Amino acid sequence: MAMIDGPRLAPKSGTARQLVVLLHGLGADGNDLIALGQQWQGWLPDAAFAAPHAPDPCSNVPMGREWFPLTLTDPREFWRGVTYAAPGLDAFLDRELARYSLPPSQLALVGFSQGAMMALHLGLRGRNAPAAIVGYSGLLVLEDRAGPDSLKPMAGSTPPILLIHGDRDDVVPVEMFFFSKAALGAAEIPCQWHLSAGLGHGIDEEGLRQGGLFLAQAFGLPSPVQG
Numbered sequence: 001m002a003m004i005d006g007p008r009l010a011p012k013s014g015t016a017r018q019l020v021v022l023l024h025g026l027g028a029d030g031n032d033l034i035a036l037g038q039q040w041q042g043w044l045p046d047a048a049f050a051a052p053h054a055p056d057p058c059s060n061v062p063m064g065r066e067w068f069p070l071t072l073t074d075p076r077e078f079w080r081g082v083t084y085a086a087p088g089l090d091a092f093l094d095r096e097l098a099r100y101s102l103p104p105s106q107l108a109l110v111g112f113s114q115g116a117m118m119a120l121h122l123g124l125r126g127r128n129a130p131a132a133i134v135g136y137s138g139l140l141v142l143e144d145r146a147g148p149d150s151l152k153p154m155a156g157s158t159p160p161i162l163l164i165h166g167d168r169d170d171v172v173p174v175e176m177f178f179f180s181k182a183a184l185g186a187a188e189i190p191c192q193w194h195l196s197a198g199l200g201h202g203i204d205e206e207g208l209r210q211g212g213l214f215l216a217q218a219f220g221l222p223s224p225v226q227g
Contacts, residue, residue: 004092006030006052009037016100017046018131018219020108021093023115025137026070027061029053033112036203040212043224047108047215050096054114055088067114078141082121089118093128104128108215112136112203113172120180123161124154124189132218133161134211136203137172140180151187161191162214164207166199 007030020040022033030051037049058064068081097107107130111119116138123133143150161184165177177195184191194210216224
C-alpha cells in the first residue's frame with residue numbers, strides 16, 4: 001500500500017495545539033473534506049487540519065479514491081476493509097502528530113461515510129487513541145461474527161463519540177446509524193448523536209454546527225460564541 005497524503009490547513013492562530021484529521025467517503029478524496037476545516041477554524045483557531053487521500057483508486061469513480069473496496073454483497077467486506085486500511089492510516093496519523101509535535105490526546109478523527117467507518121475503527125482500536133471521534137453518515141464496523149460484546153473491553157477508556165446521520169440517507173441507510181448507536185450502547189460506550197430530518201447522504205448546516213461544537217468541547221476549549 002502506498003504512503004498516503006493529502007491537503008492540509010494551517011491553524012488560524014499560527015500555532016498548532018490540536019490536530020483534526022478528516023477522512024473522506026468512497027469515490028471522493030481529501031479535497032472533498034478539507035473545507036470542513038475552513039468552516040471550523042473560527043471555533044478551533046489552534047487546530048491544524050489534514051485530509052488524506054485514501055490509498056487506492058476507486059473502481060466505480062475514475063478520479064475518486066477508496067479506503068477499501070465496497071460492493072455491499074459480502075457482509076465480511078466491512079471488517080476486512082477497515083483492517084486492511086488501518087495500518088496505512090495509523091502511519092499517517094503518526095507522521096501528522098510528529099509534524100506538529102502533538103500527542104494523540106490532541107487528535108480528533110472526523111469521517112464521512114466510508115471515512116466514518118475508518119474514524120470509528122481507528123478511534124476505538126488504533127494505536128493513537130484520539131480526543132474525539134465524529135462520524136457523519138457512517139457505520140460502526142464490528143469484528144466478523146462478533147457482536148457488541150467485542151467492544152466491552154474498551155468501555156470506560158474510549159474518547160467522546162458523536163454520530164450524525166440524515167434520516168433520508170439512501171447510500172448508508174439510517175438503519176446503520178441506529179445499529180451503530182445500539183452497538184455502542186450495548187458495549188456501554190457512551191455516544192452523542194444527531195439525526196438530521198430530511199437529509200440524504202451529506203452534511204447539513206446543523207450537522208456542521210454540532211460537529212464543530214463537539215470538537216471544541218472535546219478539546220476543552222471555551223464554548224464558541226455562535227452567530
